[in-house]
Amino acid sequence: MKTSVVSSTSPTLILALEEIREKLKKEPDFLILAVSDKYPEEYVIPSVERTFKTENFIAFNALDAFKDSSLVQGVTACALYFTNSGDFSLKEIRDYGDRKSLNDIILLINEKKNWIHLFIGSTNESVDSFVNHLSEGLKYRPINNVIGGLASGKKTKVFTKNGIIDRGGIFYP
Numbered sequence: 001m002k003t004s005v006v007s008s009t010s011p012t013l014i015l016a017l018e019e020i021r022e023k024l025k026k027e028p029d030f031l032i033l034a035v036s037d038k039y040p041e042e043y044v045i046p047s048v049e050r051t052f053k054t055e056n057f058i059a060f061n062a063l064d065a066f067k068d069s070s071l072v073q074g075v076t077a078c079a080l081y082f083t084n085s086g087d088f089s090l091k092e093i094r095d096y097g098d099r100k101s102l103n104d105i106i107l108l109i110n111e112k113k114n115w116i117h118l119f120i121g122s123t124n125e126s127v128d129s130f131v132n133h134l135s136e137g138l139k140y141r142p143i144n145n146v147i148g149g150l151a152s153g154k155k156t157k158v159f160t161k162n163g164i165i166d167r168g169g170i171f172y173p
Helices: 013-023 041-052 099-111 127-137
Strands: 002-008 030-036 057-062 065-067 070-072 075-081 091-093 117-122 146-151 158-160 163-165 169-172
Touching (some): 041 057, 099 127
């Protein structure tokens, strides 16, 4: 896999996304976007889909996005380019209390223990229980392939092609 990280501080979301698209050398296979909360949340999904003509993305609100060692008051994008044929999946968690989602994610991680798994989640009262049950369900040691974090603040949301997630998160792949 190859990556490219670019950013924009344009004052409108659509202009920021267009600038990012122009900076990328080619269309990414998958896109991860950190989006400033200064942009209206209802425009994130349609703007990403229209600009990049893809549903292969995740985005999340970021009070401060960064690129390398610089803070960005705008949008930072990490474009992923797959170098081998392969598969990826996005597992949405609409509610941390949903045992089926939790069990699906545990099964995926246990089956794909040689993959890197990225978690981006929103903060709420049930996230601790979710993370504890997740770690208890993983059947291999050491667990060294799960990375991610929780967004802080009530304004933080996660965006996918299926809509806005404000009480859960996503696992990729």
